[in-house]
Amino acid sequence: MNNVMDTRLVEIYSDAVRDDRIQLVADILRSGGLAVIPTETVYGLAANAYDSDAVAAIFAAKGRPQDNPLIVHIADMDMLGDIVSEVPDSARRLAEAYWPGPLTMIMRRGDKIPASVSAGLDTVAVRMPSNPIARQIIRHCGCPLAAPSANLSGSPSPTTAEYAIADMMGRVDCIVMSDDCEIGVESTVVLLADGQARLLRPGGITLEQLEAVIGPVAVDSAVLSSQLTGRVSSPGMKYKHYAPKTKVIMVDGDCEQYAGYVCRSAQPAAAVCFEEDVPLLGQLPHVAYGRQGDDRSQAHGIFTALRRADQLGAEVIYAHAPSRSGVGLAVYNRLLRAAAFEVVTL
Ligand code: TXA
Ligand code: MG
Numbered sequence: 001m002n003n004v005m006d007t008r009l010v011e012i013y014s015d016a017v018r019d020d021r022i023q024l025v026a027d028i029l030r031s032g033g034l035a036v037i038p039t040e041t042v043y044g045l046a047a048n049a050y051d052s053d054a055v056a057a058i059f060a061a062k063g064r065p066q067d068n069p070l071i072v073h074i075a076d077m078d079m080l081g082d083i084v085s086e087v088p089d090s091a092r093r094l095a096e097a098y099w100p101g102p103l104t105m106i107m108r109r110g111d112k113i114p115a116s117v118s119a120g121l122d123t124v125a126v127r128m129p130s131n132p133i134a135r136q137i138i139r140h141c142g143c144p145l146a147a148p149s150a151n152l153s154g155s156p157s158p159t160t161a162e163y164a165i166a167d168m169m170g171r172v173d174c175i176v177m178s179d180d181c182e183i184g185v186e187s188t189v190v191l192l193a194d195g196q197a198r199l200l201r202p203g204g205i206t207l208e209q210l211e212a213v214i215g216p217v218a219v220d221s222a223v224l225s226s227q228l229t230g231r232v233s234s235p236g237m238k239y240k241h242y243a244p245k246t247k248v249i250m251v252d253g254d255c256e257q258y259a260g261y262v263c264r265s266a267q268p269a270a271a272v273c274f275e276e277d278v279p280l281l282g283q284l285p286h287v288a289y290g291r292q293g294d295d296r297s298q299a300h301g302i303f304t305a306l307r308r309a310d311q312l313g314a315e316v317i318y319a320h321a322p323s324r325s326g327v328g329l330a331v332y333n334r335l336l337r338a339a340a341f342e343v344v345t346l
Contacts, residue, residue, distance in 0.1 A: 008174040009165070012038075012133055022133070025176055026140035029054075033173035034061055036150045036164045037137055039129040040182045041102045041204055042157035042303070043164040044073070044147035045172065046137075049083075052114040055146050059116075061171040063153045069119040070146040071104050071187070072126050075138035083126055083144055085110045090214045091192045097213045100130035102187040102204025117146050123193050133178055149186060156242050156303040156338070159184050163307055184300035185330045190217065199223060202330040204299070223333055224324075225341075241337040242303070244310035244317065246270070248339040252321035253346030255280060255292070261346055262318040270314035272305045274298075277320060285312040295328040302331050306338060 008028075012021050025035050029046060032054045037046050045062060047054035049072045059066060072083055077095065080087060084107040091105045109115075109124035118124050126144075129135060138145055149157035150164045158164040161177040168175055188203035190210060198218045199207055210217045251258050259280035262271050271277065271286035278288055289305035290298030309317045319335050321343065322328040336343070 005170055005172065007169050007172055009177055010174050011177045013177075014133065014179050017133060017136070022136050022140055025137050025174060028173045029137070029141050029145065030143070032057075034058065034171075035137075036168050036172055036175040037134050037145075037147070038131055038161070038176055038178035038181065039073075039134045039147075040131045041129070041186050042159050042181050042184070043150040043161070044134070044145075045150040045168065046073070046145040046147040048141065049073075049117055049144040049146040050112060050114070052116050055114060055116050058146060058148065061168065062148060062151070064148060065153070067119050068148075069121055069125060070117050070148050071189075072113065072117060072124055073134065073138060073145045073147050074126060074128050075135045076128070079138075079144050080126065081110075082112050083110050083124060084108055088192050088195070090197055093213050094190070094192075094210065095128070098205050098209065099128040100135065101128070102130070102183055103127060104187045104189045104201075104203075106189065106191045106193060106200070108193050123191070125189060127187050131182075133176065137176075154241060154243060156244065156306045157186060159300075159303045163304070182300070183327075184303060185327070185334060188330070191220075202327075202333050204327065204330070206326050207329060208326065223329070224336070242306065242334045243338040243340070244306045246310050246314055246317050248272075248306070248317045248319055248335070248342075250319050250321050250335050250339040250343045251346065252343060257346040258318075258320050261344070265316065265318070267315040268313065270309050270312040270317050272302075272309050272317055272319040274320055285314060287312070290322075293323075295322065295326040295331065298322050298331045299327045302334060 104125045104127040106123045106125045152167045159181040183204040188205040189201035191198040200220050274292040275288045276292045287305040287308045289301035322331045324332045
């Protein structure tokens, strides 16, 4: 697709929310346009979820494979009834605990949602973001918004307005320039249709948090493997994804092992590492993405670090593997895909 559209940049920061600007963005969306909007996880590329032409335009703007379904965003519980045909009890309880917030629940799709939103599946993914600007835009639209992350398909999700602009300028009607995303990785995706509870994508709400409310949750094999065999339950998890242009390899080991390994690299290398690794890396180009024992800081920094590491002129990026507990599971899952499943264990 050529960069041919006239893209309007609209500044709406959380400390200076302007009603007229919210209205402007809502008007664009209501009339079938595409708008990049901030959420607490990552920036989203939004369109009216009831408008199948607008939904088709999302796939075109992102270069997204047609078999990868979208998440529908709502502002309040009243909107849910029109989107799903049935709300399981587990979904009700999780909504009470974690909505608004970084949790996406998959339920049976209602008739008003075009099949293209769900890539033809009979389920639909729904989330109520906690970002107040996102919710105000949805409320002013009066309709739910279908929105994938606002990156070009395959690239790291944008967690700053600057990166959303880098990917979407000329491809959408407007981009809301707002604060950096608080969480930094996408929402948790959990399948709740047909009496199951299955984690398809780890994210801002942890597996432990889900289980505290609804009991045992199965972890889909796609979360930690390349899923080259078997049925795909979350199409978005089967692609190489979240990747900078430079080749990425994930390296699992303690700080000394990691630093020793990357400093011996035969190719020009860069490190995407913990702050604690930095003193051990000598002159090696690096970007720290968080503190070693702090999964929230890692989630917040990972996508920006991958984009910045692409500018370091290296032939290979070695990413230090995080622990898989808490939000670390989401960070590990994203790095695994950025690395196309290439992991070195020391
Ligand atoms: O935090 C987020 O979720 C962000 C912000 C913008 O809300 N959105 C986001 O959307 O990450 P996207 O399109 O990049 O990822 C949606 C994921 C994909 O892995 C997709 O395959 C999965 O959700 N998904 C959506 N609908 C599904 C369905 N009906 N069944 C299984 N997986 C589904
Ligand atoms: Mg995405």
